[in-house]
Amino acid sequence: MSVLIAIPTRYASTRYPGKPLAPLKGASGQSRSLIERSWRAAMEVQGVDRVVVATDDTRIKDAAEAFGAEVVMTSEDCANGTERCAEAHTALGSGYDIVVNLQGDAPLTPHWFIEDLVQGLKGAPKAEIATPVLRCDGETLNSLLADRKAGRVGGTTAVFATDNTAMYFSKEVIPFTSKPYLETDMTPVFHHVGVYAYRPDALAAYPSWPTGPLETLEGLEQLRFMENGRAVLCVEVEAKGRAFWELNNPEDVPRIESMMAQMGVE
Numbered sequence: 001m002s003v004l005i006a007i008p009t010r011y012a013s014t015r016y017p018g019k020p021l022a023p024l025k026g027a028s029g030q031s032r033s034l035i036e037r038s039w040r041a042a043m044e045v046q047g048v049d050r051v052v053v054a055t056d057d058t059r060i061k062d063a064a065e066a067f068g069a070e071v072v073m074t075s076e077d078c079a080n081g082t083e084r085c086a087e088a089h090t091a092l093g094s095g096y097d098i099v100v101n102l103q104g105d106a107p108l109t110p111h112w113f114i115e116d117l118v119q120g121l122k123g124a125p126k127a128e129i130a131t132p133v134l135r136c137d138g139e140t141l142n143s144l145l146a147d148r149k150a151g152r153v154g155g156t157t158a159v160f161a162t163d164n165t166a167m168y169f170s171k172e173v174i175p176f177t178s179k180p181y182l183e184t185d186m187t188p189v190f191h192h193v194g195v196y197a198y199r200p201d202a203l204a205a206y207p208s209w210p211t212g213p214l215e216t217l218e219g220l221e222q223l224r225f226m227e228n229g230r231a232v233l234c235v236e237v238e239a240k241g242r243a244f245w246e247l248n249n250p251e252d253v254p255r256i257e258s259m260m261a262q263m264g265v266e
Contacts, residue, residue, distance in 0.1 A: 001097035002049045003118055005042045006072070006088045008081035009035055009064075009104035011057040015153075015249055020060050020104050022247070025257050026266040034247055035060060036067045037107030044111040047118065049096070053104075054088035080221040082196065083207045089200065098122070099203055101196040105247045108259060113193055113237045120235035121197045127233040128202035129225055131166075132193040133158045134237055134244060138181030141189050143245075144173050152249055156192040156220060158234055166232040169220050193237065194246055196222065202230060 013019045023031035032040075035053065042051045053064040056076045064071050072091050078084040085101045098118055102109065113132050121130040136144070136157075147154025153171045160166045168174065169192055181187050198206075202225070212227035214220075225232050243259040245252065259265075 001122060002095070003047060003098045003100060004089065004092070004096040005045065005048050005051045005100045005102050005114070006085040007035070007038055007042060007051070007053045007102050007104050008074075008078070008084035008088070009038075009053055009055045009057075009060050010078075010084075011055075011060060016247070019247065020055075021063055022250075022253065024107065024247075024253065024260070027261045027264045028266055030266060032067075033063060034107060035064060035104050036069075038102065038104045038109075039064065039067070039069045041107055041109050041111070042102050042114075045114045046111065047115060048100075050092075052088060052092070054084045056084075079211070082198075082203070082221045082224075085196075085198070086203045086207050089203060094200060094204070096200065099198045099200060101198070103194045103246075106194055107247070108242070108244050108256065108265075109193065109195060110240070110242050110244070112240070114195060114197075116237050117195060117197050117235050120233060121199070124233050126231075128199045128230050129222070130197045130233040130235050131158075131222060132195055132237045133160070133190040133234045134193055134239060136187045136189045136191050137183065138185040138187060139183035140191060140244075141173070141181055141187045142183070144189070144191070148173060152251065154248065154252075155246060156194070158190050158192040160190075160234040164234045164236070166222075166226065166234050168226075169218070169222055171218055171220070190234075190236075191244070193244065 020035040072088040074087045215223040
């Protein structure tokens with residue numbers, strides 16, 4: 001099955017304008033932009049036929065082409081990354097069996113997260129969309145709770161049924177737990193990793209569906225699938241000692257740089 005990775009990227013982020021071009025220092029002190037680091041993460045994934053950056057901004061286009069990425073220009077009307085991936089797939093001829101949406105704010109996404117995600121979708125013929133979830137240790141859960149206490153959205157959490165079908169995604173920390181956890185404890189909370197794998201029919205239909213109340217409230221694009229009766233498969237992935245965090249706010253830059261230094265990421 002042919003696989004396309006699209007990295008949807010826009011300049012005008014509400015929480016962090018210009019975020020894709022924000023510099024991040026690696027372990028040696030060398031700076032690379034967020035979009036370049038996300039593209040480099042995509043290029044490490046095995047079993048992928050093509051990787052493209054999908055954007056509507058010429059500043060991102062120029063920067064991406066300068067470091068060697070293929071760019072697909074999309075319209076300014078795309079409401080979110082899924083709509084941008086749908087438009088990019090159409091522009092490329094709609095010929096791929098699986099389209100992966102690797103959002104441009106996740107430079108620490110390990111290649112095996114995406115490889116396991118694609119295999120999970122391939123192994124579930126009835127599933128139309130899949131997304132990874134990562135069980136939080138106490139350190140990650142406490143970071144999520146600290147962000148919410150400070151009024152920041154530090155990440156998205158997911159709850160799912162015994163067949164791994166998603167029940168809900170939220171920017172709040174769910175499920176609620178009053179138990180305190182040590183940094184190394186495993187917890188009942190799952191961090192949603194902002195990567196998606198779609199079958200082309202579901203992806204093509206997505207932009208035609210109305211934005212529902214849950215998507216509007218949470219600002220989470222995957223809820224549109226659920227609000228339109230489409231099951232979302234949650235694929236549990238393993239950290240294997242690798243730290244994971246997304247760049248959602250300017251305050252996340254030093255945290256991600258620290259993680260890259262600890263992991264030796266150049």
